[in-house]
Amino acid sequence: MQRRNTIQRQLVLSAVRRLACHASAEQIYEEVLKEHPNISKTTVYMNLELLAEMGEINRVETATGPALFDHITKKHYHIRCKVCSRYFDMDMDVIEGLEKKINDRQGFDIEGYDIIFSGICPACKAAMNKKSPKPHKP
Amino acid sequence: MQRRNTIQRQLVLSAVRRLACHASAEQIYEEVLKEHPNISKTTVYMNLELLAEMGEINRVETATGPALFDHITKKHYHIRCKVCSRYFDMDMDVIEGLEKKINDRQGFDIEGYDIIFSGICPACKAAMNKKSPKPHKP
DNA sequence: TTCCTTATTTGTAATTATTACTAATAAGGA
């Protein structure tokens, strides 16, 4: 299936790069709207999907809340704050040779993996220490 | 907050154990219905949440589709099939000392992590090799 | 350049999964 270079796809890609964070489809949609006021939300979803598949952007696997998209395509891990539910990049080297630890004898074709840490972010920790738990909300 | 031992909570727990698989709240609800025909879906959701928090069951972090619940509470990893979207247990030893690899200087309190592999399951692979892609659907 | 195929877009409706809310119920201690 040939791929066409549409203005919408370009705008979605540059919005993800401009936001330079873990952005949801909704946020990216809002961002693109500024330049292209009648883009459809469906188009944004569709292009995020395609761009991730093409390797132009990175989809962050989120267990709760909306899927997040990331301009950094270099492999890295994430941590989710249990209090505010935000996702952060993890400061950690990529584990080399993880696939060698797999004993699988069932015959899976393994293509990749993600590691998601969970914990409490510095901001929420500080808020909790003040004994007035006011976690930072997204 | 004191915890009460309700029949509904017992039934949800035993349903998760009986199903002995990665079951969704919906599936667990259906299972409990057989014994307790007027349990509310809200109750099932609420108890799955509580039981996971209590460590009686395990919540599998899923990026797509419904949350899944697992009777196995021993730490283990999962793999998601990109074709049929099902989750499987990964045959692999738990990585020791993963937290030592973390360089974090921002001050996260890290409580745990999950690894989710992605790939193609044996059933889908076989279906694709027959040149008639009929992936097993959940 | 014009035409043609079909990938893509739009906009709306539907769906899926979960949570919010409230009144009724019942667990378990006093």
Add this chain to the structure above:
DNA sequence: TCCTTATTAGTAATAATTACAAATAAGGAA
């Protein structure tokens, strides 16, 4: 037995995404 309040049931609302169909437009062919 009574009382407090955790829990339940049932319904409505929400959030995130997908399905669908008709209109549009990218880019290769003529």
